[in-house]
Amino acid sequence: MTELLEARGVSRSFGGLHVTRDVNFKLASGDRVALIGPNGAGKTTLVNLITGDIAPSEGRFLMAGDDITQLSIPERVRRGLVRTFQTTRLFANLTVADNVALAIMQRKRISRRFFSSSTELPDVKAEWSEILAHLGLDRLAYRKVVELAYGQQRLIELAIGLALHPKVLLLDEPAAGVPHDEAPKILEAINRLPSDIAVLMIEHDMDLVFKFAKRVLVLAAGQLIFEGSPQDVTADHEVRRAYLGSYADARHSA
Amino acid sequence: MSEIAVTHVPHKRNVPFAQEAAGAIAILALGAVGYFLFPDDLAFLTRLIGIAFLVLSLDLVTGYCGVATLGHAAQFGVGAYAAGIACIRGITDPVALLAVGVFAGTVMGLISGALITRFRGLPQLVLSIAVGQLVAGLANKLSWLTGGSDGLSGIEPGKVFGVFGFDMYSRTAFLFSLGVLAITFVVLKRFVSSPFGLMCRGIKDDDLRAKMIGVSIYPRLVVMYGVAGAVAGIGGALTAISTGVVGLDSVSFERSAEVLVMLVLGGAGHLWGALAGTVIFMIFEHIVAAANPFHWMTLVGLLLILIVVFAPRGLIEPVLSLWAKSRRKGEAA
Numbered sequence: 163m164t165e166l167l168e169a170r171g172v173s174r175s176f177g178g179l180h181v182t183r184d185v186n187f188k189l190a191s192g193d194r195v196a197l198i199g200p201n202g203a204g205k206t207t208l209v210n211l212i213t214g215d216i217a218p219s220e221g222r223f224l225m226a227g228d229d230i231t232q233l234s235i236p237e238r239v240r241r242g243l244v245r246t247f248q249t250t251r252l253f254a255n256l257t258v259a260d261n262v263a264l265a266i267m268q269r270k271r272i273s274r275r276f277f278s279s280s281t282e283l284p285d286v287k288a289e290w291s292e293i294l295a296h297l298g299l300d301r302l303a304y305r306k307v308v309e310l311a312y313g314q315q316r317l318i319e320l321a322i323g324l325a326l327h328p329k330v331l332l333l334d335e336p337a338a339g340v341p342h343d344e345a346p347k348i349l350e351a352i353n354r355l356p357s358d359i360a361v362l363m364i365e366h367d368m369d370l371v372f373k374f375a376k377r378v379l380v381l382a383a384g385q386l387i388f389e390g391s392p393q394d395v396t397a398d399h400e401v402r403r404a405y406l407g408s409y410a411d412a413r414h415s416a
Numbered sequence: 417m418s419e420i421a422v423t424h425v426p427h428k429r430n431v432p433f434a435q436e437a438a439g440a441i442a443i444l445a446l447g448a449v450g451y452f453l454f455p456d457d458l459a460f461l462t463r464l465i466g467i468a469f470l471v472l473s474l475d476l477v478t479g480y481c482g483v484a485t486l487g488h489a490a491q492f493g494v495g496a497y498a499a500g501i502a503c504i505r506g507i508t509d510p511v512a513l514l515a516v517g518v519f520a521g522t523v524m525g526l527i528s529g530a531l532i533t534r535f536r537g538l539p540q541l542v543l544s545i546a547v548g549q550l551v552a553g554l555a556n557k558l559s560w561l562t563g564g565s566d567g568l569s570g571i572e573p574g575k576v577f578g579v580f581g582f583d584m585y586s587r588t589a590f591l592f593s594l595g596v597l598a599i600t601f602v603v604l605k606r607f608v609s610s611p612f613g614l615m616c617r618g619i620k621d622d623d624l625r626a627k628m629i630g631v632s633i634y635p636r637l638v639v640m641y642g643v644a645g646a647v648a649g650i651g652g653a654l655t656a657i658s659t660g661v662v663g664l665d666s667v668s669f670e671r672s673a674e675v676l677v678m679l680v681l682g683g684a685g686h687l688w689g690a691l692a693g694t695v696i697f698m699i700f701e702h703i704v705a706a707a708n709p710f711h712w713m714t715l716v717g718l719l720l721i722l723i724v725v726f727a728p729r730g731l732i733e734p735v736l737s738l739w740a741k742s743r744r745k746g747e748a749a
Contacts, residue, residue, distance in 0.1 A: 213628070239630035251628070253621040256614070264618050265629045267611045273631070276612035282432075283611075326629060 164191045165226070166360045167212070167243070167330045172221030174211055174384075181207045182218070183384040189330055189360040196375035196392070197364045200404065204384040205364045206248060209332050213245050214238050225330070242329030246319040248338055248364075252307045259303040261318055262290040265325035293321050297351055313344040320351050331355065333363040337370055349373060380404070436605045439687075440598040447594040451587075458586040460702055462658045465593040468694040469651025470671075471678045472604060472687060476644040478676070479684030480608060481637055482620030483533060484541040486672050487548025490528060491645040493555060493667030495521035495652025500568045500662040501561060508574035510592065510657050517653020518646045524551075525645015526638060533637035536623075545669070552667045567663035571656055582658070589658035600650060604687055607643065616640055617685070677716075681723055683730020692732050 167189040174182040181204045189195060199205050210216045212223060214235045222231045225241055233241075253261050266286050267273040281287075294300045297317045307315060316336060323331055336352065337345045349370060355361060365371050371378065371392065378395045380388035382404040388395060395401055450461045470492040477483040498520030499513040507513060532544050555562045562568055575581045580588045607613055616636065619626045623633055656662045665671060674697075682693020700719065705712040727734060 215624075234632070235627040236630045236632045239628060245628060247625075247628075251622050251625040253618040253625060255621050256617060260614060260618075264611075264615055264626075268615070268629045268631055273611045273615050274636075276607055276610045278611070279606065279609050280611045280614045281609065322629060 165189075166191055166193075168224040169212070170222045170224065172208075172211060172218045172223065174207065174216065174219050181384050182211060185221070185381075185384075185386055187379060187386065187389070189362060191329075191358050191360060193360040193362075193377065194375055195360075195362045195377045195379060196371040197362055197379045197381060198366070198368075198371060198395075199381035203381040205381055206334060207384075208381065209245060209334050209364065212332060213243065239326065242327070243332075244323050244326045244328035244330070245332040246323050246334055246336060248334040250312070250315045250319055252315060252318055252322070254308040255306060257304050257306055258294065258299060258310070258318055258321075259287075259290055261307060262293055262321050262325050263287070265322045266290060269326050290321075290325065293324055296324075296354070297321055298347065313340045313347075316340050316348060317351065320348070324355070328359055330360045330362070333361065333365075335364050335366065337365065337367055345370070433602070433606075436602040439605055440602050443598045443601055443691075444594065447590075447597075451590060451594075455585070457702075458590040459658075460698075462586050462590045462593050463655065464694060464698045465590070465597050466651045466655035466658070467675065467678075467698060468597060468691055469600065469654065470648050471675050471682075471690040471694045472600070473644040473648035473651070474675050474679050475684060475687065475690040476604075476608075476647065477529075477637075477641055478679060479686070479690070480613065480616045480620065481533075481640050483544075483637065483641075484537070485532060485544035486541060486669070486676065487528070487532075487544035487546070487551075488644075488648065488675060489667050489669070489671035490548045490551035491521050491524050491648035492652040492655075492671070493551060493662075494524040495645075495649030496656040496662045496666045497555065497562055497568060497652070498649070499653035500571045500656040503571045503573055503656070504568070508572065509578075510573045510576050513573060513657055514596065514650060514653050517649040517656070519649070521645040521647070521649015521652060522642050523645070525648070526642040528645070529638040529641020533634060533641060545672075548667070548669060548672050552664065552669065555664055555667050562662075565664060567661050568656075569661045571660045571662070573657045586658060589654075593654045593658060596650060596654060600647060601687065601691075604647070608687065612636070612639075620685075677720060680730060681720065683732035683736075686730070686732050686736065688736075689730045689732035693730065696731065 165188055169185050169187050172182060172185045173180065185208060197205055197208070207216070211218050214233060218231065222229055224230065225243060230238055230241065253264065263280065263286050264273065266289050267280070291300065294303055297320065299314065299317055299321065302310060302314065307318060316339070320336065333352070337348045340348055352361070352374060363374060375392050378390060378392050379386055380395065380401050387404060388398050388401045451458070454461065470488065473491060474488045477485060495517035499517040502516045503513055507516065528547050531547060532540055535543060556564055573582060576588060576592050582588050615626070615631060619631070619633055619636065626633055652666065655666065678693040678697040679690055681697055682691065683689025701712065701716065704715050723731065
């Protein structure tokens with residue numbers, strides 16, 4: 163198992179408010195980790211710290227041993243650190259195909275070409291066709307994103323993530339806002355991610371967490387208070403007090 | 417995803433450059449209509465084409481990249497002054513003067529872009545006005561070079577390709593400008609549908625998403641500004657060549673604001689929108705200003721309000737969606 167991402171003593175405060183406190187974790191190739199915690203625990207802040215959207219007050223991030231703390235967002239993406247957003251952020255006025263094609267062209271470093279038509283690149287088209295077919299979106303390829311249902315837009319977030327060939331994929335509540343009957347589609351897509359990449363998923367839906375994660379990190383008030391298997395997490399007293407509450411009890415009695 | 421999806425039919429692109437060539441032919445055909453039906457208005461139509469370059473240029477940064485600017489005349493004016501000054505100093509070949517305009521416009525575009533695209537939103541808008549005012553101020557101050565408030569006059573270009581001299585009916589000027597517009601349109605059409613152009617539209621939609629697929633946004637916007645500067649520079653140079661004078665109006669705030677109005681009118685984010693907006697605004701202005709020289713701006717204001725209320729995305733948008741609909745019908749039949 164090669165180590166892909168490491169957080170070393172990462173802290174972040176806004177004024178006097180400590181939203182992230184001395185966070186340490188490692189992600190290795192093949193990892194499927196869920197990051198859970200009550201609302202306001204700082205989960206999205208932690209993702210923003212990892213991607214470089216905000217800078218840590220203290221601590222470092224390493225990718226494959228290299229310090230990436232000072233790198234910009236695009237530089238981290240080019241190293242294979244890719245995220246999806248909790249509320250979809252897509253190129254809303256472009257077609258589904260163009261959304262994915264842009265990610266592919268960026269990865270292939272041909273997105274600076276200025277005199278070849280973007281619709282005439284056969285290998286790019288072959289690739290987005292495959293990704294969209296994989297996610298069941300192929301019929302929507304030429305629809306504008308803004309015309310699509312929210313659940314479909316969530317899948318496009320994943321499609322873009324896949325097109326970038328990530329080494330580390332951060333999924334920020336991939337099933338948030340998805341109608342219940344479409345949620346399995348998201349999980350199915352996540353389960354079919356390449357096995358060698360590391361996936362860190364923030365998720366509230368504990369069913370999804372139990373189906374997906376081999377390891378769970380629990381964040382409360384900016385601190386990691388637990389790391390372990392999904393089975394242990396429900397048994398852990400501190401976690402139950404901080405977060406799971408009635409859910410864990412229900413599960414035990416069931 | 418149980419609904420029946422009506423997919424847009426992708427453009428069939430069996431013939432390379434088919435769309436681009438169709439655009440060029442349409443422009444030349446429209447030009448021919450103007451040339452034969454309005455032989456007395458060719459000077460006006462030539463001026464219209466010059467402005468069309470500036471609106472196309474603005475479309476590249478505003479329509480395709482979402483940059484807010486009220487100082488875009490700077491690119492146009494710098495091209496016009498550069499071509500005018502070069503002509504007075506002895507470079508009289510019209511094609512060479514175009515090259516001078518392109519060069520000056522590109523440099524101005526890169527400088528403006530480097531400043532303006534560092535910021536977003538209101539600071540960006542204010543900065544664009546500041547850059548525009550700075551250029552206008554310099555054009556006025558450096559009167560030994562630019563002619564100041566008297567304007568730069570005595571621009572007498574040579575013959576086009578050494579054969580076609582500029583005449584008092586503006587025939588040569590009009591046809592030369594029209595030809596350059598058709599060529600520029602082909603190049604731009606290709607450019608905006610390239611991966612680079614598509615990415616610019618993506619940046620306009622959501623710049624954080626663009627960063628999150630690994631795009632460094634700033635250098636791209638600066639390059640786009642450089643291209644826009646080149647296009648505006650062509651318009652400026654053509655105007656200098658065809659009218660023989662360059663005045664402070666070519667770098668004025670009013671010019672910048674006017675072309676933004678034309679772009680919104682026609683439809684930002686479409687090359688055809690930029691052209692349609694220029695043609696409609698300039699012809700409207702031409703006719704109404706002749707009929708009522710004192711209140712024509714009132715009527716322009718009224719027209720704009722009507723369009724923003726009833727076709728907020730510009731006049732070209734309903735036309736394009738009708739066209740797409742008819743195409744889909746054609747495919748289904």
